Amino acid sequence: MPRPDKDPAISTDAFFGNLTRIRNAILPAPVQSRLNNGRGLLGGFIVVHLVFLIFAASLSLRGEAFSDTFIYRSWAMAGFDDANLSGGPSPWVYPILALIPMAIAGVAGPAPFFFLWVLMTTLLNGWALLKLTNRGRDRHAVPAGWWWLVFTFLMGWLGFARVDGLTAPLVLVALAYGVGRPFIASVLLAIGTWVKVWPAAVMLALFAVVKNRLLVVVAGIATTAGVVALAAAVGSAPRLLDFLTQQGGRGMQLEATFTTPWLWLSVLNVGGSRMYMNPISTPCRWTAPARPLCPC
Numbered sequence: 001m002p003r004p005d006k007d008p009a010i011s012t013d014a015f016f017g018n019l020t021r022i023r024n025a026i027l028p029a030p031v032q033s034r035l036n037n038g039r040g041l042l043g044g045f046i047v048v049h050l051v052f053l054i055f056a057a058s059l060s061l062r063g064e065a066f067s068d069t070f071i072y073r074s075w076a077m078a079g080f081d082d083a084n085l086s087g088g089p090s091p092w093v094y095p096i097l098a099l100i101p102m103a104i105a106g107v108a109g110p111a112p113f114f115f116l117w118v119l120m121t122t123l124l125n126g127w128a129l130l131k132l133t134n135r136g137r138d139r140h141a142v143p144a145g146w147w148w149l150v151f152t153f154l155m156g157w158l159g160f161a162r163v164d165g166l167t168a169p170l171v172l173v174a175l176a177y178g179v180g181r182p183f184i185a186s187v188l189l190a191i192g193t194w195v196k197v198w199p200a201a202v203m204l205a206l207f208a209v210v211k212n213r214l215l216v217v218v219a220g221i222a223t224t225a226g227v228v229a230l231a232a233a234v235g236s237a238p239r240l241l242d243f244l245t246q247q248g249g250r251g252m253q254l255e256a257t258f259t260t261p262w263l264w265l266s267v268l269n270v271g272g273s274r275m276y277m278n279p280i281s282t283p284c285r286w287t288a289p290a291r292p293l294c295p296c
Contacts, residue, residue, distance in 0.1 A: 036142050048149055049125065073113040076105065078091075094243055097191060124165075131173045131176045148172065167195050171188075171199050175202070186206060189203040190219060
């Protein structure tokens with residue numbers, strides 16, 4: 001029965017209600033009972049992440065990487081110095097904090113880079129589930145943990161071979177803190193913004209709903225000040241905002257929201273728009289005779 005306090009136009013109750021009915025039709029009640037607790041969720045987490053870890057290990061043993069981690073690895077091996085790269089985009093197309101996990105994954109050289117990257121993603125996903133479910137003790141939160149785990153599995157390598165896979169669990173932890181601990185949530189979201197920009201949208205939403213909005217602003221300013229200090233300490237302050245200026249020549253990625261109109265123009269062969277695979281920077285992109293919007 002619809003709740004009177006929810007707008008049916010924006011409520012997700014019907015969607016998740018349908019998913020729940022599908023789950024109930026597939027999984028018998030005894031199976032759900034065994035899975036719907038901290039131990040069951042831990043087992044699911046181990047199984048899902050072992051799939052990705054084993055695959056990553058098999059590639060790393062051959063000295064290979066996968067998807068975007070190829071270019072992350074080349075940046076790390078080049079010391080994030082454009083002069084040491086033979087071509088392709090600069091590592092500074094990302095905000096500065098994105099370079100830290102790349103450096104960590106590259107600490108043992110190029111061979112284990114991909115495995116270490118997937119391991120970092122696994123640890124962050126584990127942290128997110130622990131926070132979301134109160135270390136598995138909150139039985140009411142365990143179903144949410146399962147939804148997150150299934151979502152992670154369905155996203156596949158999009159969540160394990162890109163920077164987004166590191167920021168997503170960080171944002172989930174921030175949302176778990178939410179309005180109850182807005183300062184901590186805002187610090188985490190600000191850190192995520194200095195990794196991949198998009199968590200800024202979540203921070204804006206948090207600003208809109210918390211009572212003490214000053215805490216959100218102070219957290220954002222304090223975190224940014226820390227990032228500036230870090231950049232100055234490593235001699236990278238002049239490049240701190242390069243991620244805002246080095247996007248123009250890359251083309252917009254296929255999955256970017258602003259790409260949608262030109263994506264359909266390319267599908268319909270209108271106006272010279274087309275999709276193409278960038279052999280240097282990996283993602284599928286689009287191009288058109290005129291691009292009024294900068295890539296993001």
